[in-house]
Amino acid sequence: MLKLGIIGTNWITQQFIDAAQASGAWQLTTVYSRQLARAKEFAATNQVAETFDDLEQFFSQGSFDAVYIASPNSLHFEQAKLALQYEKHVIVEKPAVANPAEFAQLDACLAAHPNCLLFEAARQVHEVNFKRVKDQIAKMTQIQGATLTYMKYSSRYDAVLAGKTPNIFSLDFAGGALQDLGVYLVYDAVGWFGLPVKETYVPTLTRTNVDGKGIAILNYPNFTITLNVGKTSNSFLPSEINGLRDAIVMNNPAELAQVAYHDVTGQVKTIGVQPDANPMLAEARDFAAVINDPTGHKTDYQNWRQLSRDVNQLLFNLRQSGHIYFNDAERQLSAK
Ligand SMILES: NC(=O)c1ccc[n+]([C@@H]2O[C@H](COP(=O)([O-])OP(=O)(O)OC[C@H]3O[C@@H](n4cnc5c(N)ncnc54)[C@H](OP(=O)(O)O)[C@@H]3O)[C@@H](O)[C@H]2O)c1
Incomplete structure (x- = not known):
C-alpha cells in the first residue's frame, strides 16, 4: 500500500x-x-x-x-x-x-x-471516455474543427463582486478562468489533436485583472478549435468535434459524462461509458x-509528462497572447 x-x-x-x-x-x-x-x-x-x-x-x-x-x-x-x-x-x-x-x-x-x-x-485524461473520444476522432475521415465550452459560475465570484480577491480570481495566486476550468479544455485539445500552430486568447477581465471568461482560438493546419471558458457565467451548450458530415457531441468536455457519435447518416450512438462515481x-x-x-x-x-508539458506551454502562450501576466518575468518575456 x-x-x-x-x-x-x-x-x-x-x-x-x-x-x-x-x-x-x-x-x-x-x-x-x-x-x-x-x-x-x-x-x-x-x-x-x-x-x-x-x-x-x-x-x-x-x-x-x-x-x-x-x-x-x-x-x-x-x-x-x-x-x-x-x-x-x-x-x-x-x-x-x-x-x-x-x-x-x-x-x-x-x-x-x-x-x-x-x-x-489532470483527471479526465485517465478516464475511459477521454480515450473513447480520441479513438473516435482517429476513425473520422476528416476533422473540420471543434467548439468546446466549459463555463460555470463560481460562487467565489460573489466575493469578487463584493470587493474581495479570492485566490482563484487573483493574479498573485495564478488564478483566472483559463488556469482553472480552461485547463480541461486545453487538455482536451492537446490530448486529442496535439499542439496548434497558432493560438490566440481574448479574455474578459474581472475587476481583479484575471480572465473571468475568455475565448481561445487554436489554429491547426487544416482546422480551428474554439474554446469557451468562464467562471463568471453559466453555459448550457454542449461541445462538439465536427467531421465532414459526422460529429462527436459531449454534454461537458471536462466531465465527459455523455459522449455520442452522430454518424454520416445522422444516426446517434453513445460511445462513452458511465463515468466512475468519483472522477478521480x-x-x-x-x-x-x-x-x-x-x-x-x-x-x-513519459506520455503524461509530455502532455503536461505541452498543456503548460499552450496555457502560457494563450495567457501571453491575452496579456495576462503572473509576474514581471512573464511580462518581460512578452515584450521580447
Ligand atoms: N481536479 C479537480 O477536479 C479540481 C477541482 C478543484 C480544484 N482543483 C485544483 O486544486 C487546487 C486547490 O484549489 P482550491 O479551490 O481548493 O484552492 P483554495 O481553496 O484557494 O486553497 C486550497 C487549500 O490551500 C490552502 N491555502 C489556501 N489559501 C492559501 C494561501 N494563501 N497560502 C497557502 N495555502 C493556502 C488551504 O489549506 P490549509 O488552510 O489547510 O493550509 C486550502 O484548503 C487548485 O490547483 C485547483 O486548480 C482541482
Whole structure:
C-alpha cells in the first residue's frame, strides 16, 4: 500500500483521498495544513494521526511516499520542488505550474532525483471516455474543427463582486478562468489533436485583472478549435468535434459524462461509458500503478509528462497572447 501525504484541506483533497482509498492502492498517513488545528481536524475525519503545520517538517519527518498537492496554483511549484528534494513522489493538481520556466526547473529537479515521479492530476485524461473520444476522432475521415465550452459560475465570484480577491480570481495566486476550468479544455485539445500552430486568447477581465471568461482560438493546419471558458457565467451548450458530415457531441468536455457519435447518416450512438462515481478514481489507480512499477509503465508516464508539458506551454502562450501576466518575468518575456 502506498502512503499518501496531502497539502490543502479543501473539498478536492477529500475527493482525491476517497478515490485513492477506493482504488485499494493508497493509504492516507499524513496531513499538512497551515494551521495545526485544521490539520488535526482533517486528519481525525480521515482517521490518521500524523499532522504538520511546517512544510519542511512535513516532508522531512512525514512517513509518506507521495504527496498530493492541492494548494492555490501559484504555490504548486515551490511545494513540488521541496517534495522532490525530500525524495517524495508528487501528484500536483492542475495546472501543475504557472509557466514553462517553472516546468523546466521541475524537470531538472526530477533529473536530480531519478527515483521520484511527478504527475499532474489532470483527471479526465485517465478516464475511459477521454480515450473513447480520441479513438473516435482517429476513425473520422476528416476533422473540420471543434467548439468546446466549459463555463460555470463560481460562487467565489460573489466575493469578487463584493470587493474581495479570492485566490482563484487573483493574479498573485495564478488564478483566472483559463488556469482553472480552461485547463480541461486545453487538455482536451492537446490530448486529442496535439499542439496548434497558432493560438490566440481574448479574455474578459474581472475587476481583479484575471480572465473571468475568455475565448481561445487554436489554429491547426487544416482546422480551428474554439474554446469557451468562464467562471463568471453559466453555459448550457454542449461541445462538439465536427467531421465532414459526422460529429462527436459531449454534454461537458471536462466531465465527459455523455459522449455520442452522430454518424454520416445522422444516426446517434453513445460511445462513452458511465463515468466512475468519483472522477478521480482512474488517475489514483494510474498513478499507483506507475509508482509500483515504473519500468513497466515508463511509456505511459513519459506520455503524461509530455502532455503536461505541452498543456503548460499552450496555457502560457494563450495567457501571453491575452496579456495576462503572473509576474514581471512573464511580462518581460512578452515584450521580447
Ligand atoms: N481536479 C479537480 O477536479 C479540481 C477541482 C478543484 C480544484 N482543483 C485544483 O486544486 C487546487 C486547490 O484549489 P482550491 O479551490 O481548493 O484552492 P483554495 O481553496 O484557494 O486553497 C486550497 C487549500 O490551500 C490552502 N491555502 C489556501 N489559501 C492559501 C494561501 N494563501 N497560502 C497557502 N495555502 C493556502 C488551504 O489549506 P490549509 O488552510 O489547510 O493550509 C486550502 O484548503 C487548485 O490547483 C485547483 O486548480 C482541482
